[in-house]
Amino acid sequence: MLKTVLRAALSTTFVTLAAAITLAAPAASAATPAQLLNTYAAEAARQTPGFQPSAQRGAELYARRFTASEKMPACATCHTDSPLQAGRHAVTGKAIKPLAPRAEPARFTDPAKVEKWFRRNCSEVTGRECSAAEKADFIRFMTEGS
Ligand code: HEC
Numbered sequence: 001m002l003k004t005v006l007r008a009a010l011s012t013t014f015v016t017l018a019a020a021i022t023l024a025a026p027a028a029s030a031a032t033p034a035q036l037l038n039t040y041a042a043e044a045a046r047q048t049p050g051f052q053p054s055a056q057r058g059a060e061l062y063a064r065r066f067t068a069s070e071k072m073p074a075c076a077t078c079h080t081d082s083p084l085q086a087g088r089h090a091v092t093g094k095a096i097k098p099l100a101p102r103a104e105p106a107r108f109t110d111p112a113k114v115e116k117w118f119r120r121n122c123s124e125v126t127g128r129e130c131s132a133a134e135k136a137d138f139i140r141f142m143t144e145g146s
Helices: 002-027 033-047 055-063 075-079 111-126 132-145
Strands: none
Touching: 033 111, 033 132, 055 075, 055 132, 075 111, 111 132
């Protein structure tokens, strides 16, 4: 009798544990900047065969002044001239940690966060979303060229 109860309790614990692990899995989808770069580069290569990410093009995108927004014409407007430096939001004045993983190791490790901010910032600055090629170039610049 006691054995049966114990076994039932144990198996319930196991099921609960398994469910908890399954539920926790998506939140733990951490990546490295290199993995994110590879994902965007592969997508870009499907659109443009032979595509190779370029830190130089990433640097140009980072510094380029667009005309879509007067208050935030460039990525550098909030992220400063160097992604190794802490920035400041051009409108709210809020502090922004450096974008380069060398200065801020948590950068480019959370795919959902990276996508969210690419979408928001590219749209605000350039007036459109960034392409997979531009994202790959940008991350190459952040990890190698900054
Ligand atoms: C108006 C200010 C502003 C401008 C301009 C801006 N950003 Fe950002 N960016 C932010 C803020 C705020 C965050 C989120 C806060 C944080 O993560 O420190 C952020 C975060 C990011 C992230 C997330 C990185 C990570 O892994 O945490 C990426 C990618 C990014 N920005 C790319 C860009 C690109 C590309 C441009 C230019 C096209 C740009 N940003 C222009 C304010 C700005």
